Amino acid sequence: MAGKLRVIRRRVRSVQSTKKITRAMELIAASRIVRAQQRVEAARPYAEQITSVIANLASAGAASGHALLGGRETESGVRRVGYLILTSDRGLAGGYNANVIKAVEAALREDLSAGRDYVLITVGRKGQAYFRYRQYTISASYQGMSDLPTYEDARQVASEAMRLFEGGEVDLVKMAYTQFLSAGTQRPTVRQLMPIETPEAAVESDAPRADYEFEPEPDAILERLLPRYVGARVFAAMLDASASEHAARQRAMKAATDNADELIKTLTRVADQARQDEITTEIMEIVGGAEALRPAG
Amino acid sequence: MSLQVELVSPERILYSGEASMVVARTTDGEIAFLPGHAPFLGALSVARVRVLLEGGGEEVAAVHGGFVEVRDNTVTILSDVAELQSQVDVERARRAEAAAEERLRAEQDAETQAALARAVLRIDVAGG
Numbered sequence: 001m002a003g004k005l006r007v008i009r010r011r012v013r014s015v016q017s018t019k020k021i022t023r024a025m026e027l028i029a030a031s032r033i034v035r036a037q038q039r040v041e042a043a044r045p046y047a048e049q050i051t052s053v054i055a056n057l058a059s060a061g062a063a064s065g066h067a068l069l070g071g072r073e074t075e076s077g078v079r080r081v082g083y084l085i086l087t088s089d090r091g092l093a094g095g096y097n098a099n100v101i102k103a104v105e106a107a108l109r110e111d112l113s114a115g116r117d118y119v120l121i122t123v124g125r126k127g128q129a130y131f132r133y134r135q136y137t138i139s140a141s142y143q144g145m146s147d148l149p150t151y152e153d154a155r156q157v158a159s160e161a162m163r164l165f166e167g168g169e170v171d172l173v174k175m176a177y178t179q180f181l182s183a184g185t186q187r188p189t190v191r192q193l194m195p196i197e198t199p200e201a202a203v204e205s206d207a208p209r210a211d212y213e214f215e216p217e218p219d220a221i222l223e224r225l226l227p228r229y230v231g232a233r234v235f236a237a238m239l240d241a242s243a244s245e246h247a248a249r250q251r252a253m254k255a256a257t258d259n260a261d262e263l264i265k266t267l268t269r270v271a272d273q274a275r276q277d278e279i280t281t282e283i284m285e286i287v288g289g290a291e292a293l294r295p296a297g
Numbered sequence: 298m299s300l301q302v303e304l305v306s307p308e309r310i311l312y313s314g315e316a317s318m319v320v321a322r323t324t325d326g327e328i329a330f331l332p333g334h335a336p337f338l339g340a341l342s343v344a345r346v347r348v349l350l351e352g353g354g355e356e357v358a359a360v361h362g363g364f365v366e367v368r369d370n371t372v373t374i375l376s377d378v379a380e381l382q383s384q385v386d387v388e389r390a391r392r393a394e395a396a397a398e399e400r401l402r403a404e405q406d407a408e409t410q411a412a413l414a415r416a417v418l419r420i421d422v423a424g425g
């Protein structure tokens with residue numbers, strides 16, 4: 001009897017210390033969401049500006065034949081698709097990584113059934129582990145970026161993707177990441193990264209289209225600009241993914257903490273009951289013993 | 298009339314303010330923007346950008362390549378790597394300069410030359 005009580009108490013202590021960990025992780029993740037969101041905001045002006053510049057160049061008639069703009073092939077000619085997959089390095093983030101991976105696999109199945117080949121670029125240890133274990137073709141893997149991505153990280157990843165694309169190894173590059181909509185909602189998405197779809201800003205710009213002077217000529221500017229544009233898109237996705245990761249982790253850890261609370265409550269009740277049983281048994285024994293010793297009659 | 302100036306890097310807006318003139322260098326040469334400048338789009342080389350402020354004084358930034366767009370009296374400078382004068386780490390730049398020169402003596406390659414140019418520009422901007 002006493003043994004059972006000890007086992008339960010030990011269990012309660014173990015759950016309590018786990019709860020401390022999950023609670024700490026929850027708080028850390030919560031504070032990181034805010035910072036990650038600020039970084040998403042801070043990165044927006046550059047992305048918007050570069051998009052509008054490209055739109056301006058396009059409307060000025062800069063070469064639409066540039067490789068990154070898809071002057072090379074059309075949808076029907078896609079033989080091989082590159083996937084750039086943004087996952088996290090660390091787990092304990094609920095369904096965060098699984099959701100991205102699921103989205104990738106769904107898109108992959110479609111490509112494969114259409115007779116297209118594929119190759120993967122993974123960012124984050126979790127994605128790499130998953131796809132390598134299942135023996136997918138991976139051309140490059142990056143780690144140590146998901147927590148606090150810098151532009152330099154994004155540039156490195158983007159240039160690898162551009163190398164595959166410009167070298168003709170792939171005809172299309174899709175990017176899979178988790179979109180950060182709010183602290184409560186994140187959505188795994190698969191988007192086309194290359195060839196670059198000409199930004200729509202040109203159409204919706206309200207001001208009458210200005211006639212720009214260019215220096216050097218538009219084509220030369222575009223040549224330098226497009227890689228930057230791809231980099232900025234990857235960077236924006238990485239920041240979004242990072243914010244999503246923290247949000248997912250916060251939610252998962254909150255659920256774990258709540259669950260630990262619940263578990264502690266239940267176990268404490270069981271322990272209390274066991275203790276009560278023990279006392280009752282003891283009293284019964286003592287009373288029984290006293291009864292037995294009482295001189296008869 | 299004045300110019301609205303923004304210096305934007307991928308990670309954040311480095312500088313935002315009003316100015317009477319902006320001097321930059323594109324790959325074709327030096328260019329200055331005054332209020333009322335025609336719409337302009339250019340690729341910048343590794344050079345200093347001078348922002349002459351309204352009430353006198355100037356803000357100098359080391360811009361390591363990028364783009365400049367001028368429209369409606371707004372000058373936007375997009376750069377992967379840029380630092381304001383006050384942000385330059387001179388010590389680090391000097392070390393980078395020394396290291397790059399060292400390597401160049403052994404071998405001429407474009408990357409090291411670019412690194413040297415960046416270091417020299419940083420030191421120059423910092424006024425050292």
